Every structure is written in structure tokens, then in C-alpha cells.
Amino acid sequence: MSLPRVAALNETRDNCRDCRLRELCLPDSLSNADVIKLEKIVQRRKPISRGDYLFQAGHPFTAIYAVRTGSIKTSSLLANGDEHITGFHLPGEVIGLEAITSDRHPNAAIAMETSSVCEIPFHSLEALGEKAPGLQQQLVRIMSRELVTEQGTAQLLTRRSAEQRLAAILLNFSERFANRGLSASRFRLPMSRLDLGNYLGLVPETMSRTFRRLEEQKLLNIAGKEINIVDKPALTELAYGAAPDVGSASRSRHA
């Protein structure tokens, strides 16, 4: 049921030029000539299954990855042994950029469902960048975007109630799914509530209660991992709004 146009995400090709994700991914705004150069170093890896590691924390850094299908979570191990999920990554998004500075991956990357990725060996990318400045500049732009995203995450976690955090992340997924040709209002969350709570800084019990409250307020319908956003304006108001009074139309911040 639900899930219109799921096929879109599978319509990737073996080259970047014709890839559905091109505009979302590294090739965005590259010249055709540069895209062709990039293609030559990109490697397709065989799909990985749910729970498999794309790379582990502490492993040597050799490549960045673009998600092609499925979804990937990244997480770091805290000193006390806990795991902290640093992000959820959908097709077109680039993973591993935080490892460039240290030559080792600070985070692990784990498939949340069967997923495939494009592997971009970093040495090759840097070498290529010397001859194709547009490529290097695009990498910088992608990283800048990533920085904005991370700052958004930090804001999400700062002095916001459980309801606000959940509302904000659901709207965030809504927008990201919409950018990928899927429905903005009905979608399936790829992660468990445990993981989502971990990311949002909330325990599972709170997640459960908060989902229920949003449903009671008629902002959402929930069926397992299937989410149906019923009242987007009100959800937006809750997530980012000032006073608890509802009503005002959409507003779009955050990425």
C-alpha cells in the first residue's frame, strides 16, 4: 500500500550521467566532461544486506561512498560503550567525508536495509581533482552542505521537546523523500524507533509515547514504520514554531 513510485530509487544506471540521483549526488552541477571523468573512478559495489557494515569505526579511510539504493546509518562508539547514531543516509547522499582529515573512519556505516553504494576511492578523486577543478569544487560544496546539515542536527537536539524533535525529523525525511521522487506525506521509515530515538537523544519509551501523542493530535497516522503525515502545517508549526497556537501555513527552514 502507499509508497508511490518506489521504482524511482532503483532507476540508477551504471554511469553517473544517466543516474536518477545525479542532481542529488556528487555529480550535481558538474560539467558533462567532469562527470565522465568521475565515472571512470567510481566503483559499484555489490549490494550489502541489512545490518552489514559498509565500513567500521577505526578502519582506514580509503574511499567515500554515495548511497545508490537503500539506506545507511552512521554511528560512533562513545567512551562509555554506548553507540551514538550520527546520521541516516538516503540515496544520493555521500558518506565518509568526516574521515578525510584523520585517515581513519571515526564512525561506522551500517546498512539499514539491503543497500547498494558507489565507492569513490579518495586518492583517485583527489588526483582527478587536480585536473578537474570543478570536481574538487563540487566536493567542497557537498561538504559545506553537510556542515549545514550537521548544524541543523545540533539545533534539533538543543532545548527542543521530544515532540518538536520527532516532528522535525519526520519533516526532514518527508522533504528528503520528496526530493527523491517519493511521496512527501506517506513513507516508510527505514530505521527502528530505537535508532531514531538514539539519534534524537530520546529513549524508546519516550519515542513510543511521542509518536502516540502526535497521532492523537491528528498530525500523523502511524502503522509500524509507515508514516502518513496528515497535517503538515500543524506539524511544521510544532517543529519550528514559536507559540503553541496552531494555524499559520507552511514555513520552510532546515534541510
Next chain:
Amino acid sequence: MSLPRVAALNETRDNCRDCRLRELCLPDSLSNADVIKLEKIVQRRKPISRGDYLFQAGHPFTAIYAVRTGSIKTSSLLANGDEHITGFHLPGEVIGLEAITSDRHPNAAIAMETSSVCEIPFHSLEALGEKAPGLQQQLVRIMSRELVTEQGTAQLLTRRSAEQRLAAILLNFSERFANRGLSASRFRLPMSRLDLGNYLGLVPETMSRTFRRLEEQKLLNIAGKEINIVDKPALTELAYGAAPDVGSASRSRHA
């Protein structure tokens, strides 16, 4: 010993080659030839006073900045009108990278004390990068480091008590001051408790009480903005909460 080499931070020069901050800043690990090229586009701006804007949110993005002396905070305006402080920046650190992707500054940058910066026009930097790949690569490395920092911030804010957050940020400043040739144990925080609390997601009252608790536990001495870290092992233990047995940690009083 107390406050060794305070002078270090003032010993910047009008070129990057001889700048004390070189290793912390954009020129780090650049070839001398590249540093000389970089110098040609770097502009020194006259010092700005406490409270002055280096740039405001929404302003067009034209340059990135390296802090030379003093300290700068960056903050973004939330939809509800609140301000959220996204970071505090010390000499050698680069500001404005999150604006590259959007051509506008998402954040404002405000001097926390009289400060001076080096301005690096971004168009010039990109143009130069086409001829000096090492420079472009260094920019990527700096941005990767920034990504790691941001992820650390997100972790700081996730499911950590007020004491843990404060302990962690104090240790963070301690390390950054030490990297700049200052004392790791005694330093002066450049920001108000209000701002620090804003960054940590805590109200001023909680900041005040938490500072006092750390002092009562004999981890710190506080005199206004002057901080003296008395028991670094215990503070570290508190901040990163290792499992009871793993590692050493001198002692742990704490109920």
C-alpha cells in the same frame, strides 16, 4: 605553572609563512610555494570590537575568515526568534565554511572580545585552487575536520547531563587553548555563561548551579570567567563517562 606564553596569540605576522597559527590554520601542511600564493589573496581586516558582527545571517557569502586574535561566536536565528549559538571560534580556526553551499551566510559571526581576522575571498581561493591543488585539498581537509567537530557537538547534546556537557566543553576549551600555547589548566572563557548555556542547551540558572557543583566536587576552581581545572582525570571521567572499570581515572567521588 600558570599561563605560559600568553603572548603567543599575539605573535601573528602580516604573512602566513611566519604566522604562529600556521599549523592550526588553513596553511597547515601546505607547501611553501602554496602558502605564498595563499598570502597574496589573504586580506587583514582591522580589528573588530566586542559585539561587532563579522557578518550577519542572510548576508551574501563572499569570503571565509580565519580568526587571528580574540574569539568569535557564530549563531543562527531560529524560526521562533530565539538565537542558537552554533560555535565558538579561537585563533587559527576558519569561519564561514557552511555558507559555501548557499551563497549566503546561514549564521551570524560576532566578536566575543576585540578580535582580528584574516579574510580570504572565496572566489580568489577557488581560482587559486585550480592552479594550486594542494590548497584546494587543504580546504577539503579543514572542512572534514569541521565535520568531525560538528558531530562531536551533536554528541555533546545527546542524552548527556548538564554536568557532563559542561565538563566536556571545558575540556574541549582546555585542549584548544593548549594547542595555542596557552595553559591547559587555567584559562579565561571568552563567552558569558548565557552564551555557553545557549550552546550547550542549558538555561543560565542550570549553568550557574552546574558550575557550582563541579567546584564543590573539587574538579574546578572558578573566579568569574577564569577557570582552573584542578582534577582533570576526574573531569574527563565525568565528561565521557567511561564504564566503571575500563581505563584508569584516578578517583571518582560522585554519588
Next chain:
DNA sequence: CGAATCCTTGAGTAATTTCAAGACTGGTGG
């Protein structure tokens, strides 16, 4: 010196976590 801002302290409140237990789910092997 005075105004403004910042900081502190106390008491009460609201939110989320913790603890405990049971229900549901998806995948596996018999």
C-alpha cells in the same frame, strides 16, 4: 556613578528517564 547586563539562589513545576512488565513482530528451523 549609574544603567544594563549578567549571574546566583530558592522554591515549585514540567518533562523525560528509569524501572518493570507484557505484547507484538519478523525471521528461523522443525
Next chain:
DNA sequence: CCACCAGTCTTGAAATTACTCAAGGATTCG
């Protein structure tokens, strides 16, 4: 095909933490 298992999710009640509100004291800066 079913039963079972482990992990996930839900629910309730109690405990804890940080927040709000209120007010007084301390600093800073012009």
C-alpha cells in the same frame, strides 16, 4: 505451516533532572 525466539515496541508508575518563575546581588561599561 506453525511454533518459537530475540529483538522491538508499548504501557504504567515512580524517580530524577532541568526548567520556570521570582528576586536579589555582582559585574561591566559608558
